[in-house]
Structure formats: C-alpha cells, structure tokens
Amino acid sequence: MVKKEMIAMLLAGGQGSRLGVLTSKVAKPAVAFGGKYRIIDFPLSNCINSGVDTVGVLTQYQPLRLNSHIGIGIPWDLDRNIGGVSVLPPYEKSENSEWYTGTANAIYQNLEYMESFNPEYILILSGDHIYKMDYEVMLDFHKANNADVTIAVMPVPMEEASRFGIMIADENKRITDFEEKPAHPRSNLASMGIYIFNWKTLKEAFLALKDQPNLDFGKHVIPYCHENDKPLYAYEFNGYWKDVGTLSSYWEANMELIDIVPEFNLYEEYWKIYTKSEIQPPQFFSKESKIERSIIGEGSEIYGEVYNSVIGCGVTIGAGTVVKDSIIMNQTTIGDNCELNKAIIAEETKIGNNVKLGVGEEAENDTAPHIYNHGLVTVGEKSFIPDGICVGKNSVVFGETTAADYEDGILASGKTLIKAGDE
C-alpha cells in the first residue's frame, strides 16, 4: 500500500488582483519573478529540496500558463512513479458541484487525492511567496511538540503587525490565541500561511465544517482546532520571506536580487531554485551596450544600456535605449532609443522605437490608485506600444495599442489604457 509520510497541498488558484494587469491572463503563482523564474518555483523547489515528493497543486483562476509550466514536474524532479506533482482543478460531482470557494474548501474537495497517499501529515502552502524554507525541519518541530497543527510564523515589526494574522504563543511556542489584523496586536508573530496538519485532525475538522460556506483555514479550520483543544504550535522562521502581493512589493523584491550580496541569494550551491527553462543560449552584449547592477536571463540580447534592472530570458533591448530600475519579463522586445524608468513590462510585449515610459510628474492613478502607485509604469503581457509614445508614471498599458490610442502620442501620468483582458 502506498504510504507517504507528508504530502504538500499548494494553493495556486488565486488571481492576485493587486498585481493589476500582470494577473489579467495568468494566475499569480505563474507571474515571472527574478529574471527567469515564476513565483510558484519557490514553494515547488522548497518541496523537493525538503524531501516532499508528492505535491497537489490546486488551480482555478486562469490555469493555462500554470499547467504548461508545471507539466509533469520535470524541472523540479517531481515526475515520480508514485506521487510527484498533480494539478488539481475543481471538478464536477454528481451533486453539489462548485468552484473552490475558500482555501480550506479547495483542500476539502480533494480529500480523496490526499487519502490515496495514506499520509501522516499534510503540508499546506500558498503559491505567492518568495522564500527558501526546509519543511522537514518544520515537520521535526511538529513531531517534537506532539502538535496537531503547526503554523509557520515570522516576527514582523510591531507597527506592521496589524496588517497580518497574528499568533500569540507561550514560552513553549504553543499557540494560546490568535487574531486577524488586530488594531492593537499582542504579539509580532505573523502567520505565513504555511501549515502542517496531522492528517487525522485535518480530516476530522473538514467533516465537522464541511457545510461552512467559503471554508477558510485562518477563519474556520484553525479556530475549530483551537476550540477543540488540539495542540497548536508556532514554528518561528527567521529567513527571507517576501509577500509579492502588490505591484510595489513585487517590484521591491525583484530589486533586492540585484544587491551586491542579496539577502535572498540565488547563487548558493545548495537549495537551488528550479524552473522550466525553454531558452538556453547565453546572453549577448553589443559593443555599445552598458550594464550595471542588473541580472539578466538566458538568450537576451542587449544593444542599449541597462541599470538596476531585472531582465528575463529572450529579451531584446535596442541600441540607444536606456533601461533603469525596471523589470522586463521573458521574450519582450524593446526598440531603439527608448527610455524606461521604473517600468514593469510583462512577457512577450513589443515596444517600438523612441518610446518613453515613466516620465514626467507623478499623478495618482485614475482607476485603481491602490494597485498602480509608487511611480511604476505597468505594461501587461503581449502588449504593443507603437513608436514615439510617451507614458507617464503610475500608468498602465495593456493590449495592442495604436498611435490613435494616445492623445498627441502621450499617455499622461496616472492614466489607464487597457485594450485586452477581462478588466
């Protein structure tokens, strides 16, 4: 009989709407990060590096890119005879067919998948954080404490604690209480959304709560376990962990990679991060090119100047173009004599010649100021910007635009120009 001590369930169904047009066409875990990676590469690599070789990936929102990225799991060595990676979308049942309505509901709907591996422990992960973590160490902590549930927590500055789910633990790290986004936090241990459950406890909780609408771990499952006196423990994690849920935090996390010795170091020999690499050739720099403080992916061709930027694979940057403080994702082409400042340009975009992005005075975005801020220019995937266009700050362009879409060839700061996608 198949027996896996611990299997992982990775929640990858969310849209991540605070990433704006970046997630119009792809789920947040499939968004590119750090030149050649996608966000989901980090939890998947953590799994295989921790010896967890059975991973169910729960997908729902725009799963195409995610599906083709994961495939049968070859890049992460998760193509296994027994276990390996399985993509788990919502499915029709003889009665009560529904989408995944909450984090715990998604897991509940795949009870049979988990049961088939006869596990002792279930590791719950989310696909939207950048970090390296050994889940085996967390499991050892879980076992040593005879815990039913272990929640990974990380100390945050007290003044920021009210933005998180906060765990209050005693000196033995046993959780005595918790509060969601408290106005006056009693502790600075923020939940990272990473849980280890005893399979028996989780199943029992699911059966008791199965009729709860929008079943959620933080709101329902954890409180249920606590109310029933199950031992809950907080596993403190002190490494690098970054939520890349907003455009500004996404941009910052990318920029941290280009520090001389980055806090999150991709160059360590052990604990490699794996990804699907379709493009293998080296990168080319022309005679006139200039480059400083940047990382660049495979097969890119640089004819212009690149400073403080993260460039993906297969990108072309034309002669005379100056790219500063920007993120350019895979297979994008930038023409000649352009100027890019604090731009985030998604995959397979084409930008013409003499285009200026991120110029002029800052102005608040007119449609979604909570998404498009910090002076960033965001361009969605497969977009086109014609020659000679000028785009201001806190602005968005998405879709194949023509010169007629820009008044006098200008998109002022804070303006939104969306010609594609659902939004």
Next chain:
Amino acid sequence: MRAIGIVLAGGSNHRMDVLSQKRAVCAMPIAGSYRSIDFTLSNMSNSHIQKVAVLTQYNAGSLNEHLNSSKWWDFGRKQGGLYVLTPAVTADNSNWYRGTADAIYQNLSFLKKSHEPYVVIANGDCVYKMDFNKILEYHIDKKADITVVCADLPKGTSPERYGTIRMNEECRIEEFEEKPLKAKSNTVSCGIYVIRRRQLIEMIEKSAAEDRYDFVRDILIRYKDVKRIYGYKTKDYWRNIAEVNDYFSTNMDFLKKDVRDYFFRTYPDIYSKVDDLPPAKYNPGADVSNSLVSSGCIVNGTVEDSVVFKTSYIGNNCVIKNSIILNDVYIADNTTIENCIVESHSTIKAGSVFKGDDGIKIVVERNERYSI
C-alpha cells in the same frame, strides 16, 4: 523516422592540446552554454530519430555526466531512447574499440535488434544544424549505398586534418583521401553518413573478419569504386572544433548576429542539459561589450570580445579581452586575460596576467579557492 542514429564520440585528439586531457572532444563546451555533442544529438532529435547510440571510449567522464539523462534531447522514450555504449569485456572480446568500425562491430547487436531500415552515423565534434530527413531522401533518390555529407571549407582553411573528397558531376565520390599531406580539393567529409542498416551490418562484419577496424579507411575508401558512394554537399554553417584554433574561432563566430540567430532564434532549437542556474549578475564596475555571458556568472570587471561560459566569476578591475572563459572559472581581482582559453574550474589569483601574444594561449590554473 526510418533511421536510427549512431554518434561516434570515442576519439582522443592531440590537436586539442591540454583541453582534451580532461574530456573527450565531444564534451567540449561550445557557445557559452552547450557542449559539442548537443548539436548532433539535437539534430537527430529534431529529425525525429528516436533511437540513438553514443559510442564512447576516451576520457568519457564529462561526457557521461552530460548524458546522465536522455530527457534533455527528448530521447526519454519508451520507443527507442539514448544508449551510451562503452567497450565491454565479454566472453569473446577483451579489446578496446580499435577504430570506428570496430566500435560499431562490438555493438552490432544494437544494429541487429533495430528494425529501422537506415542508419545515420555522425560524429559529436561539429557545430551545425541539419535535417537528416533531407539527406535520407537524397540517399534514396540517388540509390546510393552510402551517402557522405560534405562541405567546402572556407578559403584559407587547410583541409589537412580532414578527409578530402572529389565528386563527379553526379555527386558520386571518385576520390577520398584521409588527412592528405597535400590536399587536392577543399571539399571535406563532415563525418556524417547515411547507410542502409543491413548494408552496414554486412560491411562491418566483413571488415572485422579481415581485421580492419576503421570506418573511413576500410569501408569508405576501400569500397569507393565498388559501392555507390555519394556526397551530399551542405551549404549551411558547419564547423569541426577538434583543433584549438578552430575551437576558438567557432566560439567567436557566435558573436556574429547571423550565427546567433541561426542557432538560437530559428526553429528548431539546439538542446542541452539543464543546469538550473540563476540569471547572470552584473555588479557595479561591470563593463561588457561584444561578448556572450552565460547564466550563473557574476561579473564585476571588463569583458570585451569574449565568450564567458557558465558560473564563472570575474572580479573587480579584471580585463578579459578576446578570450574564452570555460565553465566555473574564478578570476580574482585585477587580472588581465587576453587571447586565451581558460580551462574550466580554473582559479586565477588576483593580479595575474595571461596574454597569448603569438596565438591562443591555454590557461590551466589550479589554485586554492576560498570564496564562493
């Protein structure tokens, strides 16, 4: 595809100088992130050849490591796959491969057990893109017994280390000279042959019975007037790298846009083993021009007209000019390197100067490495 593939990857080569002390020529790193054998294997895979044998003998450590999985070239198949065949001591054989024909003879069961009617034989030390289906069609069209792919060497290149060919107007090979002292033609054999499987088995068995072991000398040249041996001239990019200067210039060819576009940005692709390396990183002080840099590198200094392979580190104030830096080289601060090939895993002390004043200099430095 109606053919199986055989890659002859066993040879040693003194023309590669110290570079072949470490590895077979087929495992030489090429163009920043590939190895020489990737080109032949990718061509076979892209031509839908599903079953490929790689015959190795000389110094195959690096090569075997590179071939650790067949999935990189899409050979991880239930039908067919990638077979690495090394000489083995058996009840009736205790010899190494005594030549290319002998290597095939010692693995004759691979040929006998296959059912595909044709065999494509190729070497693993050339840089090229080729659709073998076209050559097979040509072979059938000409009713040839053996088809030899050949190419005209560019002017100024000496054909002395190649097999030179002269064909008649129907492309039948009339003269074939192996490594001639004075070449009569600048058309050379690319080391790529198409032959019917049963024909090959018959010829190889006959040669073995006569104690003849070399495919070129004892089959191609010996049978050229008896069998229908045709040449197929390719006009596409083709380079053999089994000589230091040719190795250097082939790598430098990838600094040309047309060569890069042909190999890297034109379908089908060349595949290689995936190394899971992070993107290359350029710190303040980096100044890179007309160069190729591979993933995993960290650059702090100046790189001009050079090819830098994977996971190399270039320190502050270094100047690298017109050179090839192979995999995992650590170059400490204030070093100058000009006209050199730096062997992989070298560690170069701070302040060193290496210059190839009269030709390409090969640098092999084994110092203690402290950082990284």
